[in-house]
Amino acid sequence: MKFLHTSDWHIGRTLNGFDLIEEQKYAVNQILALAQDEQVDGIIIAGDLYDRAIPSTTAVTTFNQMLKKINIESKIPIYMIAGNHDGARRLNFGREWLGFNDIYLNTLLDEAFQPIETDEVQLFLLPFFDPADARIYFSNLGMNDERVKAIKTISDAMVLVLEELKKQFDPTKQQILVTHFAISAHQELPVELTSETASRVGGLATMSSQLFEGFDYVALGHIHTNLASPSEKVQYSGSPVKFNTKEANSNKGVYIIELEDGHVSSKFVSLKQQRDLVVLKETWDVLINPDFYNALPLHTAWFAITIKKFERLVHRGENLRAQLQKIYGTIVELDFEDLAREKQMKSMANIENLSEELIIERFYERVTGKHMSTGQEAIVEETLIQLKGEKN
Amino acid sequence: MKFLHTSDWHIGRTLNGFDLIEEQKYAVNQILALAQDEQVDGIIIAGDLYDRAIPSTTAVTTFNQMLKKINIESKIPIYMIAGNHDGARRLNFGREWLGFNDIYLNTLLDEAFQPIETDEVQLFLLPFFDPADARIYFSNLGMNDERVKAIKTISDAMVLVLEELKKQFDPTKQQILVTHFAISAHQELPVELTSETASRVGGLATMSSQLFEGFDYVALGHIHTNLASPSEKVQYSGSPVKFNTKEANSNKGVYIIELEDGHVSSKFVSLKQQRDLVVLKETWDVLINPDFYNALPLHTAWFAITIKKFERLVHRGENLRAQLQKIYGTIVELDFEDLAREKQMKSMANIENLSEELIIERFYERVTGKHMSTGQEAIVEETLIQLKGEKN
Numbered sequence: 001m002k003f004l005h006t007s008d009w010h011i012g013r014t015l016n017g018f019d020l021i022e023e024q025k026y027a028v029n030q031i032l033a034l035a036q037d038e039q040v041d042g043i044i045i046a047g048d049l050y051d052r053a054i055p056s057t058t059a060v061t062t063f064n065q066m067l068k069k070i071n072i073e074s075k076i077p078i079y080m081i082a083g084n085h086d087g088a089r090r091l092n093f094g095r096e097w098l099g100f101n102d103i104y105l106n107t108l109l110d111e112a113f114q115p116i117e118t119d120e121v122q123l124f125l126l127p128f129f130d131p132a133d134a135r136i137y138f139s140n141l142g143m144n145d146e147r148v149k150a151i152k153t154i155s156d157a158m159v160l161v162l163e164e165l166k167k168q169f170d171p172t173k174q175q176i177l178v179t180h181f182a183i184s185a186h187q188e189l190p191v192e193l194t195s196e197t198a199s200r201v202g203g204l205a206t207m208s209s210q211l212f213e214g215f216d217y218v219a220l221g222h223i224h225t226n227l228a229s230p231s232e233k234v235q236y237s238g239s240p241v242k243f244n245t246k247e248a249n250s251n252k253g254v255y256i257i258e259l260e261d262g263h264v265s266s267k268f269v270s271l272k273q274q275r276d277l278v279v280l281k282e283t284w285d286v287l288i289n290p291d292f293y294n295a296l297p298l299h300t301a302w303f304a305i306t307i308k309k310f311e312r313l314v315h316r317g318e319n320l321r322a323q324l325q326k327i328y329g330t331i332v333e334l335d336f337e338d339l340a341r342e343k344q345m346k347s348m349a350n351i352e353n354l355s356e357e358l359i360i361e362r363f364y365e366r367v368t369g370k371h372m373s374t375g376q377e378a379i380v381e382e383t384l385i386q387l388k389g390e391k392n
Numbered sequence: 393m394k395f396l397h398t399s400d401w402h403i404g405r406t407l408n409g410f411d412l413i414e415e416q417k418y419a420v421n422q423i424l425a426l427a428q429d430e431q432v433d434g435i436i437i438a439g440d441l442y443d444r445a446i447p448s449t450t451a452v453t454t455f456n457q458m459l460k461k462i463n464i465e466s467k468i469p470i471y472m473i474a475g476n477h478d479g480a481r482r483l484n485f486g487r488e489w490l491g492f493n494d495i496y497l498n499t500l501l502d503e504a505f506q507p508i509e510t511d512e513v514q515l516f517l518l519p520f521f522d523p524a525d526a527r528i529y530f531s532n533l534g535m536n537d538e539r540v541k542a543i544k545t546i547s548d549a550m551v552l553v554l555e556e557l558k559k560q561f562d563p564t565k566q567q568i569l570v571t572h573f574a575i576s577a578h579q580e581l582p583v584e585l586t587s588e589t590a591s592r593v594g595g596l597a598t599m600s601s602q603l604f605e606g607f608d609y610v611a612l613g614h615i616h617t618n619l620a621s622p623s624e625k626v627q628y629s630g631s632p633v634k635f636n637t638k639e640a641n642s643n644k645g646v647y648i649i650e651l652e653d654g655h656v657s658s659k660f661v662s663l664k665q666q667r668d669l670v671v672l673k674e675t676w677d678v679l680i681n682p683d684f685y686n687a688l689p690l691h692t693a694w695f696a697i698t699i700k701k702f703e704r705l706v707h708r709g710e711n712l713r714a715q716l717q718k719i720y721g722t723i724v725e726l727d728f729e730d731l732a733r734e735k736q737m738k739s740m741a742n743i744e745n746l747s748e749e750l751i752i753e754r755f756y757e758r759v760t761g762k763h764m765s766t767g768q769e770a771i772v773e774e775t776l777i778q779l780k781g782e783k784n
Contacts, residue, residue: 054446057479057481057482060481060482060484060485061481061484061485063485064484064485064486064487068488072488072489087449089449089452089453090449090452092452092453092456093452093453093455093456093485093486094456094485094486094489094490095456096460096464097464097486097489097490097492097493097495098486098489100489100492100493101489101492103489
């Protein structure tokens with residue numbers, strides 16, 4: 001059987017306030033065309049369907065439209081789960097009726113233990129959950145042994161969850177797990193798969209990919225690049241769209257997975273971006289020099305520009321953004337080198353316009369004099385998501 | 393054929409901050425039992441499924457559970473529309489898949505022109521819409537005549553909408569219209585059904601029931617009492633639950649509609665309230681007299697109490713609410729006669745705790761020295777709904 005593996009659509013996301021919905025539609029249209037060309041048996045979406053627990057009306061309408069095109073018009077089954085960005089209980093609405101036309105959606109841990117059965121493959125759809133969800137689930141099941149009481153980390157929980165899932169294995173079929181967590185390859189594993197298999201990075205658990213042995217393929221969501229995949233059998237597809245300037249040079253795409261006679265193979269297929277994202281870091285003189293900019297996709301790509309060796313006094317009273325927009329088109333980010341202090345003061349003054357992530361980043365820079373690493377930023381983002389959770 | 397007609401479930405509504413979800417579940421369980429006893433061919437829910445455009449997670453989960461019980465477990469078709477309280481586009485999610493198991497949901501005007509066909513009956517599901525929606529719909533259809541341009545009131549729009557609906561009439565069948573507007577009986581109608589058939593009450597349109605002739609039955613939602621029904625063929629079922637103290641003495645229920653051989657008959661079936669709502673207006677001495685209160689459903693009903701001839705000085709320092717709660721149980725409203733001025737001052741001080749409706753009511757009382765009528769309150773409520781609309 002053949003499946004297309006994608007994840008992290010984050011419908012409704014913006015890039016510094018710029019709407020990404022057209023980029024997302026463009027990507028999903030390519031995904032649909034590819035699924036048809038490859039004649040896949042289904043599309044797997046491994047979580048973070050929406051960007052937040054209460055998506056905007058436009059996001060809801062757009063996502064519904066995408067599902068209609070894929071599932072109702074093109075008759076392709078969909079296997080999808082809630083990620084940490086999704087509101088699990090809200091997203092659950094209508095789940096049973098989606099199932100009437102082969103959209104399989106799990107958003108709650110309880111729903112994960114019944115695999116979706118095809119003739120040759122069992123698909124286990126394990127949505128994002130936290131250790132408390134697992135404690136409650138196993139207690140309700142009447143399991144009150146020491147291991148349930150001892151669940152503290154996501155790894156503790158995962159060991160028990162995977163045991164339960166494996167009880168459903170049909171030896172005449174192959175097994176796919178779809179899930180949404182931070183998982184990496186580890187060398188220094190103890191022999192037994194206990195909670196010690198988990199490392200904890202800055203308070204957030206990263207699980208070892210070895211925990212997931214036994215599945216023919218693990219289709220992951222959560223990390224936005226396929227380069228983070230721990231192995232050929234445990235893979236992140238990455239997001240189909242570039243969500244920030246750090247992803248400007250990354251190759252976006254999906255996996256086509258083929259399972260046959262106990263074997264699995266996969267290939268990564270790149271997606272085109274409707275508008276590319278170009279990051280420039282040059283002096284003002286270079287930026288306004290036609291010899292430099294005429295080679296660039298002016299007025300079609302989006303630009304993130306840092307002006308090097310910037311001297312404010314020279315440009316006093318000028319509207320630099322407007323000048324650059326005239327040349328380049330949409331500028332999603334404009335930064336000034338050597339103006340850290342000034343920038344900081346300005347951003348503090350405009351604090352109500354900043355995202356919570358940015359406020360924390362700025363605070364960190366101010367206190368430590370350093371920039372946050374990508375890993376630290378991810379921790380801040382996740383912590384905020386967990387704190388805000390699914391309100392109401 | 394036989395249908396159960398209900399409306400205005402307003403899932404997620406509270407009464408002065410007291411959660412009504414258990415009352416709503418209790419009512420819907422009765423509706424399901426009645427539908428089974430009567431062996432109806434479907435349940436009609438004529439709008440205001442939720443109480444607001446972005447319902448709480450609990451409201452979404454509860455409503456989904458109700459639909460599952462009725463439609464999946466009990467295999468009863470559901471015919472439902474969005475009302476003015478619902479967020480039309482948000483509620484639209486999953487509509488096509490609901491249809492795979494005979495839940496017919498229309499939330500947008502465009503969807504209304506294709507009736508649901510049964511062997512004997514055509515059901516037209518016309519959701520709440522406003523004149524602008526109709527202008528856009530007819531313009532997109534290529535109708536650019538004077539009548540489309542002249543659409544100003546909901547009546548203007550309804551005349552054209554009904555004409556379009558009637559083009560779909562199958563003369564071998566009977567026709568039901570399900571809709572959600574303020575409609576009343578009029579005597580002084582002009583001969584021709586033009587926009588003049590509409591009266592406008594305080595800027596909000598009430599349509600004449602005569603506009604709707606031609607349908608065998610019009611199942612209405614919007615007004616919460618069946619007593620507002622303009623005729624036997626154009627009826628409000630009213631809400632299944634008492635939503636405020638003004639509805640304390642009203643009889644809540646649903647209609648069972650039977651269509652046969654070109655005829656229609658209906659009967660109103662009352663629903664029990666899980667907890668009744670008792671409104672008391674007595675002096676303090678009466679309220680704390682066991683001879684008075686022992687006859688009442690203490691600690692089971694909800695009480696709304698006004699203390700007559702209240703003298704603050706006599707009760708200085710006492711916690712009257714606590715004393716009454718000890719006797720009566722849940723007190724959803726506590727009011728003091730002869731304390732208008734003091735109360736007003738207090739409520740102005742606590743303005744951030746008041747609903748917008750209450751702030752306007754208080755302001756009206758202060759300026760005019762009179763209480764608002766129920767009609768005026770309805771106007772305020774509708775205007776606020778229209779103003780707030782479906783944000784985001």
